[in-house]
Amino acid sequence: xRLYEHEGKTLLEQAGITVPKGTLVSSGSAADxxxxxxxxxxxxxxxxxxxxxxxxxxxxxxxxxDADQLNSELTRLLGSEIRGHRVETVLVEPRTQxxxxxxxxxTYDSAAKSAVAVFSQAGGIDxxxxxxxxxxxxxxxxxASGFRFKELLASAGLQGRLLSGMTGVFTKLAGLFRDYDCIxxxxxxxxxxxxxxxxxxxxxxxxxxxxxxxxxxLVKQFGLEGRDADARERSPLERKAEEIxxxxxxxxxxxxxxxxxxxxxxxxxxGASLTAFDAVQRHGGKPANYCEIxxxxxxxxxKELTKLLLSREDVERIAVIMNxxxxxxxxxxxxxxxxxxxxxxxxxxxxIAIFRIPGAWEExxxxxxxxxxxxxxxxxxxxxxxxxxxxxxxxxxx
Amino acid sequence: MGEFIAVYLKDEECAAHxxxxxxxxxxxxxIFVEGEGGAAVDEEQVDECTLCGLCWEAxxxxxxxxxxxxxxxxxxx
Numbered sequence: 001x002r003l004y005e006h007e008g009k010t011l012l013e014q015a016g017i018t019v020p021k022g023t024l025v026s027s028g029s030a031a032d033x034x035x036x037x038x039x040x041x042x043x044x045x046x047x048x049x050x051x052x053x054x055x056x057x058x059x060x061x062x063x064x065x066d067a068d069q070l071n072s073e074l075t076r077l078l079g080s081e082i083r084g085h086r087v088e089t090v091l092v093e094p095r096t097q098x099x100x101x102x103x104x105x106x107t108y109d110s111a112a113k114s115a116v117a118v119f120s121q122a123g124g125i126d127x128x129x130x131x132x133x134x135x136x137x138x139x140x141x142x143x144a145s146g147f148r149f150k151e152l153l154a155s156a157g158l159q160g161r162l163l164s165g166m167t168g169v170f171t172k173l174a175g176l177f178r179d180y181d182c183i184x185x186x187x188x189x190x191x192x193x194x195x196x197x198x199x200x201x202x203x204x205x206x207x208x209x210x211x212x213x214x215x216x217x218l219v220k221q222f223g224l225e226g227r228d229a230d231a232r233e234r235s236p237l238e239r240k241a242e243e244i245x246x247x248x249x250x251x252x253x254x255x256x257x258x259x260x261x262x263x264x265x266x267x268x269x270x271g272a273s274l275t276a277f278d279a280v281q282r283h284g285g286k287p288a289n290y291c292e293i294x295x296x297x298x299x300x301x302x303k304e305l306t307k308l309l310l311s312r313e314d315v316e317r318i319a320v321i322m323n324x325x326x327x328x329x330x331x332x333x334x335x336x337x338x339x340x341x342x343x344x345x346x347x348x349x350x351x352i353a354i355f356r357i358p359g360a361w362e363e364x365x366x367x368x369x370x371x372x373x374x375x376x377x378x379x380x381x382x383x384x385x386x387x388x389x390x391x392x393x394x395x396x397x398x
Numbered sequence: 399m400g401e402f403i404a405v406y407l408k409d410e411e412c413a414a415h416x417x418x419x420x421x422x423x424x425x426x427x428x429i430f431v432e433g434e435g436g437a438a439v440d441e442e443q444v445d446e447c448t449l450c451g452l453c454w455e456a457x458x459x460x461x462x463x464x465x466x467x468x469x470x471x472x473x474x475x
Contacts, residue, residue: 298427298446299446300446329448332448335401335402335445338401338402339401339402339445342401364449364465364467364468367465367467367468368402368467370467371467
C-alpha cells in the first residue's frame, strides 16, 4: 500500500524528521483553497497528491510566487490527470531553498534477505540514473542502530556536522520503516538548507499490505480501509472476486485484476502466477485477468471464481496453471473449475484450454479431468509450455 | 450425490452408532448435518470432501465414500 506524499510526511514528522509545513487542498473545496492561499508562504510549492513517480516531469508539481498564481495552479491541477491518476488533493508548502540534495532509502533486498539502506549524494530527479549510490544491509530485528548508518554515510564521503545530522535522519527513517512494517521508505530529495537544516521535501512510503492489520491506528488515520494498493478503482468483477475470496477462509483465490483479453487465467503458486501471465503474453495470448490461487482453496471458492471469469462474455476459455503444488490439492482445484463450468451449462473440455497443476493429489485430479475430456499437463510440461498450449489451443493429454 | 463424490450412510449401521451423530463434529468440511434420527449427508457439500478418511475410519460399517471420477472397480475411496 503506497501512501500519498502528505501521509508519508506525517509519518516523517512523527518520527522527528523535518518536513515543510504544508496545507492540503481537496478537489471541490473552495474553503480549502482560500485557506491555503491565505496561509501560504510564498514562494510556494504546489504538489499534486497522486500515487505515481515523475510528478515534476508530468506537470504535477508547480511553484507559485503569489496568491493569484497559487489559485491558478490549484485550478489547473485539481481534477486533472497526472500519469493516469486523477488529482483529488494538492499539497501546498513553502518552497524550500537549498544548497544540496540527497537520496535516502530503505527497502528490502530479497536476494540478500535483508533490509537495505541506500544513500546517494545525488538526490532529486532521475536519481536512479545518477549512480554513485552506496548501500548496506540493515538488520531490523532490533531497533535501528545509528552506527551502521554513520558507517554507510561516511563511506559516501560525508563528514562533520552533515554526517551527524544525516545519521540522525537515516536512523529515524529506519525506525519508521521498522515500526510501520514498510516495504519501502525513501526520502528524495532530502535537502540541506543554507541554514544547515536537513529537510525532507518528498517521501515515498509503501506499507506491507499483509501487515496492515497491525496498524489499525494508521488505517484509521489515513482512511486506508478499502483503498486499493495502487489507488486504481476496482472493477465490479474485481470486487466480486474479493467477495468470493473473503467469503471462505480456506485458501486464496483472489487478487483479481482485469485485463481486456479473452483468455481467463486461474494461476498461482509461489510467483508462478506472474510467470504464467507473462508466458501467455509472450506467446501472443491476451489474458483476461491476473489472479492468484493457492493455499488449498475450497472447491466452492474455485468454482465461484471460475464462474465469475466465464461470466465475462469476451472470455472464451480459461487456462489453469500453477507451479508444482504441495499445500494446494490438484484434485480440489480440478473439481472447482469443472464444477463451475458445469453449473454454467458449458462443456469443461471446450472451456478449459489447459489444466497444468502438478503436485499433491494429482492422480485424482488428472483422473477427474480425463473423465471430462479436459486437456491437462503434468510437471514434465513447463509453465511456459503450458501457456503456449493454452494460447495455441493445442491442449495436453485428455 | 455430488458431481465428483458420493457419500452414503447406511441406516441400520448408523442406528447402531447412535445415529452416526459423531460424524457431524468429525467431518472437517461439514458434509454431515443433523437429520431425522441422526446424521444426514448435506448433498450440497459432498464435493468438498477431502477424502481424509475420518468418517469411514470412525464408522467403517456405516459410511461409504466413492469417487465418481474413478472407474467403479476402484471407486471405493
